[in-house]
Amino acid sequence: MFTGLVDNRRVLDRWFNPQKTPVVGEKPDYRFSLANERTFLAWIRTALALLAGGLACAQFLPPLPIAHLREGIAIALLLLGGVVAIRAVDHWARTERAMRLGTDLPKSRFPAVLALVVALGAALLMVAVVIKAFW
C-alpha cells in the first residue's frame, strides 16, 4: 500500500513535484498525465464521500443502544476518508514517476482492502438491522 513511505523527504518531493524532482526519464504524453489526475480526483471524491458519510452519521443518526457507537462509526468513516486521500496522492505521484521512467505502473492492494472494509461494514449493519427487527 505505502511501499514508498521510507524516506520521508523523498516522498514529500514526489508528492509535491512528481515531474520535477527527481528529473528522471521523459515527460509523458500529457493525456496520460491528465488520465492519472482524473483517477486521483475519483479517489478524492471517494474520500469526500466517506467524510460526508461520517459527518452525516454523527449528525443524523439517533443515539444508538451502545454508548458512543454512533460517534465510533462516524470517526471510523472520517479516518478511512483521510487514509483514502493520503493514499490517492501517493499513488498519483508514484504513477507519474513510473510514466516518466517508462516502468510498470505501481500495483496496489488498496482497492481490494477498501472494498473488503466497506463490505464488512455493510455486513455488520445488516446484522444490526436484523437483530433490531426480530428481537
Add this chain to the structure above:
Amino acid sequence: MSPDPGASAERTRLAWRRTGLAATAVALLAARPAFAPGAGPGTYLAAAAALAGWAALVGLAYRRARGLDASPPQPGRRAVTAYAAITVSFAILGTVLVTL
C-alpha cells in the same frame, strides 16, 4: 496544435468540478452544527475552518482550470497535492467536530 480528439482537458476540468461539488457537501455538513440551537464556540470555529478550506479548494480548482486551458494542457502538480492535503484536513476537522 490540433484539437484533442479525446477531450482529455475538458474531461479533467469536469472531474475537478465534480470533486468541488463533493467538497461543497462535506463543507456544508462540517458547518452545520454551528447553526444548531445552543451551538458553542467550538462549532463556530469548525464552521469557519470548513468554509475557509472550501474556499481554498475552489480556488485551487479554478487555478488548475487555467493550466488545463493552455495548449498543450499542463499536467497538475502542486494543486493535486494541496487538494489531497486539504481533504485530509477536513477528515481531521470532522473528527474534532464529532468528539466535541
